[in-house]
Amino acid sequence: MTATVLDGKATAAEIKDELRVRVKALAERGVVPGLGTVLVGTDPGSQAYVNGKHRDCAEVGIASIRRELPADATQQQVDEVIAELNADPACHGYIVQLPLPAHLDTQRVLESIDPDKDADGLHPVNLGRLVLGYEAALPCTPRGIVELLRRYDVALRGARVAVVGRGNTVGRPLGLLLTRRSENATVTLCHTGTLDLASHTRSADIVIVAAGVPGLLTADMVNPGAVVVDVGITRVIGDDGKGRYTGDVAADVAEVAGAVVPMPGGVGPMTRAMLLANVVERAERG
Numbered sequence: 001m002t003a004t005v006l007d008g009k010a011t012a013a014e015i016k017d018e019l020r021v022r023v024k025a026l027a028e029r030g031v032v033p034g035l036g037t038v039l040v041g042t043d044p045g046s047q048a049y050v051n052g053k054h055r056d057c058a059e060v061g062i063a064s065i066r067r068e069l070p071a072d073a074t075q076q077q078v079d080e081v082i083a084e085l086n087a088d089p090a091c092h093g094y095i096v097q098l099p100l101p102a103h104l105d106t107q108r109v110l111e112s113i114d115p116d117k118d119a120d121g122l123h124p125v126n127l128g129r130l131v132l133g134y135e136a137a138l139p140c141t142p143r144g145i146v147e148l149l150r151r152y153d154v155a156l157r158g159a160r161v162a163v164v165g166r167g168n169t170v171g172r173p174l175g176l177l178l179t180r181r182s183e184n185a186t187v188t189l190c191h192t193g194t195l196d197l198a199s200h201t202r203s204a205d206i207v208i209v210a211a212g213v214p215g216l217l218t219a220d221m222v223n224p225g226a227v228v229v230d231v232g233i234t235r236v237i238g239d240d241g242k243g244r245y246t247g248d249v250a251a252d253v254a255e256v257a258g259a260v261v262p263m264p265g266g267v268g269p270m271t272r273a274m275l276l277a278n279v280v281e282r283a284e285r286g
């Protein structure tokens with residue numbers, strides 16, 4: 001058996017088409033949604049991600065607000081940029097690209113973002129709202145995963161979902177999203193302290209791997225026919241000496257799974273689409 005591919009790239013393109021229509025409607029009311037990005041330093045990976053976000057904005061008609069600081073920027077310089085974007089009415093939402101250089105206080109920076117302009121949905125206030133079941137900007141990657149599964153009619157209600165990874169950007173909030181009443185999945189949140197990981201993944205209908213460990217999930221760990229979502233993205237040096245990105249799911253999983261969300265072409269494009277959705281929704285609320 002070869003697994004069906006759940007195409008995140010095509011689905012993200014579909015979502016961008018829908019957002020373009022909503023952006024047009026906003027334009028008729030004289031509103032142009034604006035997404036800000038704050039990039040500190042010159043990490044090529046981070047630069048590439050930020051460039052991608054601005055390309056996405058241009059495709060959909062969202063205005064880009066770009067702030068860049070040198071790698072040795074002081075905490076005060078970063079604070080000033082945050083204060084400026086918090087005050088800018090043209091900026092409906094923004095992100096601070098992570099990771100920040102080690103000399104900066106990431107927690108302080110993230111907490112100083114206006115929660116109502118938190119396009120990532122990672123502000124403690126928004127994560128708290130998610131815990132409490134209040135309306136909030138949702139974290140982009142978990143939201144993108146749920147949206148992709150929904151659009152492919154993967155049943156979540158009653159499904160047994162093994163989430164591997166408890167990170168703040170994916171695993172932890174994904175568990176919260178999937179266990180809301182509207183999703184009603186049963187989640188087992190696995191992590192580095194989990195004993196016999198395979199026993200948990202094997203009894204799941206859906207396995208979502210966000211551990212950042214290349215090849216962690218192998219075919220023998222997957223229930224035949226299960227849906228497998230690869231969230232891992234780790235830079236490795238290939239046999240040819242070139243750098244490339246690899247996921248957490250081994251290639252042989254596709255021979256056992258019923259459906260797979262690949263990397264690349266899966267969760268990454270969905271994450272970017274949800275960032276745009278968060279900004280458009282914010283602009284629609286006025």
Ligand SMILES: Nc1nc(=O)c2c([nH]1)NC[C@@H]1CN(c3ccc(C(=O)N[C@@H](CCC(=O)O)C(=O)O)cc3)C=[N+]21
Pocket residue numbers: 048049095096097098099120140233245263264265266267268269271272
């Ligand atoms: N504040 C903040 N918010 C983030 O959302 C955030 C961040 N910091 N720091 C880094 C991670 C990583 N991330 C990715 C998003 C899309 C792709 C993506 O679209 N990947 C393509 C492949 C791209 C390629 O091959 O170059 C794919 O999976 O098909 C990847 C990685 C967002 N992040």
